[in-house]
Amino acid sequence: MDLLFYKDAYQKSCEAVITFAQNGSIRLDQTIFYPTGGGQPGDSGWIELENGDKILITEARKGESHEDIVLHLEEGPPLPAVGVKVIVHLDWERRYGHMRIHSCLHLLCASVVGDVTGGQISAAKGRLDFNLPDTAIDKIALEDKINQLIEEDHPITMDWISDEELDNNPSMIRTMSVKPPRGSGKIRLVKIGENVDLQPCGGTHVKSTGEIGKIKIGKVENKGKQNRRINLTFAD
Ligand SMILES: [Zn+2]
Incomplete structure (x- = not known):
């Protein structure tokens, strides 16, 4: 996973492809979301789907390795499928x-x-x-x-x-x-x-x-x- 926040902490949104979707969480091929760690809370924000629908991202957390970041989603809406291209947005003010x-x-x-x-x-x-x-x-x-x-x-x-x-x-x-x-x-x-x-x-x-x-x-x-x-x- 490409960790874009290391290159530019000011990037507020990015395109990404879903690489995993299960149990209310997803992974992306690249991300601007900082995961909970080092005393700093994980980022929140939303996913923008191609049809304009939004799914809230409640928290980014570390997965199995340092470069593996899992985005936890609000309960309710169906998860986008693996392979789908989305735009993710940070709650930038936070x-x-x-x-x-x-x-x-x-x-x-x-x-x-x-x-x-x-x-x-x-x-x-x-x-x-x-x-x-x-x-x-x-x-x-x-x-x-x-x-x-x-x-x-x-x-x-x-x-x-x-x-x-x-x-x-x-x-x-x-x-x-x-x-x-x-x-x-x-x-x-x-x-x-x-x-x-x-x-x-x-x-x-x-x-x-x-x-x-x-x-x-x-x-x-x-x-x-x-x-x-x-x-x-x-x-x-
Ligand atoms: Zn620091």
Whole structure:
């Protein structure tokens, strides 16, 4: 399956051929739908059939492998047959919210000293958990720092790198805010600005930090002895 969202996270619709249809779910030969994973929810949207009928796609999920994405459909309408050509459309407003919040969580990660232990993304808010000792977090200073990085409009770029290239660049691993997984062969790196943030990530991001828009830091919660949960939302 061709994963188009890796090439262009801004593609809102595409033509595709049904390659599997069973039990309320389908597979396509290529897709713009990001599957649930890495704290980012799977995309939703709809299928447009040749006769103009629409079938809602409730969630994209990973199938049997990394490149296998299954689209789950609303119950009711008959499934289109294998081999049929359709047009699929993203719920773009929701996905764009995920892209903005997800990109902002990279800025949060880069602005807090401590290892990330978990996170969650929705279209309007997000959060990260940090493994931090019992230290106070200055919410106002953190909010100012992130909003400054947003205002500075740093480009966000993607690159693929092999395990071997990583091994040959130990300094690159040192500068990463999240350590790359080993043994997958190829790792996707997401870079913000020249040295704002660098980390392995398979999610969808905006093109530059300015697109995130102003944010505010919400509650900072204690979740266990060393765990601080930092919440953020859009400011307006
Ligand atoms: Zn990411």
